[in-house]
Amino acid sequence: MPAPQLSNTAYVILGFLDAGPRSGYEIKQAVDRSTRFFWAASYGQIYPELKRLRDGGLVESERDDAGARKRAIHRITREGRRALRDWLAEPAAVTELRDEKLLKLFFSDSAGSGKRASSTGASVLEARASEHDEVAEQLRALEPSVIALGKPGKLAVLRYGIEFNEWGARHCRNVAGELEREREESA
Secondary structure (H helix, E strand, O other), X not given: OOOOOOOHHHHHHHHHHHOOOEOHHHHHHHHHHOOOOOOOOXXXXXXXXXXXXXXXXXXXXXXXOXXXXXXXXXXXXXXXXXHHHHHHHOOOOXXXXXXXXXXXXHOHHHHOOHHHHHHHHHHHHHXXXXXHHHHHHHHHHHHHHHHHHOOHHHHHHHHHHHHHHHHHHHHHHHHHHHHHHHHHHOO
């Protein structure tokens, strides 16, 4: 049976299951603690993908009704592990960034006069800088536990995220300052 076409979210699931059996809830928690800053996944994506992976023979699931919450525990199969490794060997697709704040900044000139556009742009940039600060802080808090794992790939991605967000915060604040100076000069 040929392997089904898989989404990147399916590979996220296979990657987490390769580390050990998990419930859908545990996969979501793992995503939120690790890959979310560059690859988020919602419950609405995870559970349908788990079903597709099960139907494709890439994941096995068994009910675990012990405890207060009934749940299924999912395990990667040999075919699932092969699909994950094949995917890892393929060249990655071109990165496509979707950032609503950057989109609003791009069109901030449409907010009206230069003064209003500069103010709109500056506020968008300040909000984005705060988000960058928050993500960098969350990632820095994870660094000791990722170092302890001894997984160089995970550590490289974590440090990329920290440095990217530190740079992003600085850049947004610098440009917001420039826009504020332009607004004051045009007043």
